[in-house]
Amino acid sequence: MSKGRSNHSSSSDKDLSLSKAKILRGRKNFKRLFEQDAYIYRKKYVNIRFQIVDNTSFGCLMGFIVRKNLGKANKRNRMKRLLKEAYRLHQHTLSAFLREKELAFHGALMANAVDVPFKDVEHDVVALLEQVRDQLPAISSANP
Template sequence: MREKEPSNHTDSPDRRFTLSKSHILRGRRNFEELFSSSSLLTSKEVNLRYRTYPNADKNVLVGFIAPKKIGNAVKRIRTKRLLREAYRLNQHIITELPEITEMGLHYVFMAKHANLTFDMAERSVTDLLKQLRSTLTSKPSPI
């Protein structure tokens, strides 16, 4: 029997790789606020739109969007599933940020096209999370 190769995501035993429903951005008002006044980070495959809230219970909420231009419902659901999984495995990059910056954070990953593979999604999500982290830690809290 072949021995299972160790995963590169589990280098720290205290990391949890779950994404609970309480961390998902929901509600029309939340999305409207996010799109009306937010900042944008881009990569080749995925956009990240985010908004910070000063001392808003220090929560991090994330959403995933696959616009209709991507294709039919099957393609959109698959794309959102890939984005969600890539985020779930790399959320440790950003989850401790509210304690450091003392601000709430809402953000949304938006796919740009349907030919998204898991490797492309994970690379884009990781890069965008690192950009977001460096952006938020380098500037003072807004508003």
Template sequence: MREKELSNLTGSGSHRFTLPKSHILSGRRNFEELFSGSSLIKNKDVNLRYATYPDAGRNLLVGFIAPKKIGNAVHRNRTKRLLREAYRLNQHIITDLPEFTDIGLHYAFLAKRTTLSFETVQSQVVELLTELRERVSANRSPL
């Protein structure tokens, strides 16, 4: 493998740009828990639902949702691919913070429409992750 290809696999600096299956939120019960007792951060085209748990064993898990009302399967799958890629490249905003090691955090990105460019999705995902980091950090700070 060429050196350039190796650097793409390992990422730049200390960030590793992978999204393993073990970090993906799945299962009906997990999504029901997320939607029943969660908070919402709204944005123009993408929303973020999140729930924190005091149990560190629940880890950081992320889901990607494109509801049926926004189009056929082709459009929904493309939208979820865009969301996954934008998150994969910017997950360090959340995962690199030390205060997230002793809590469980489940969150899901919800697309509101399908006619999105990657640049739009990426900028909104960064905004949502930054807001999530601020909210969770504020809730965890001692009074």
């Protein structure tokens, strides 16, 4: 059992890292998420917008959005960090299914408020990821 750079043992089977390669970037990608054919699920503190992308590579890219009218920059940045951490801890909920089905997924977690405890953000993110995972078979069969 060796330890990596993060000082965690590498014997676990789940990859809990969230590298830059797993984060959705680029104006075109975000613009595509806000088109008519994107799916949206809502919870009290967090929403998710996503699309199954026609792409030869498969995997899951997730973006994190906090609107400017929700508060000052320090509060928005904190909320974005909370969203990233909740997703990082529970990304396996969705990524394992996508890897199995060989689907390309682009999504964005969007905050509805900024002064929210981490446990509430985490609860909403987990519920949304499970909801997306459960709905993906029907969605992917509808999108050839």
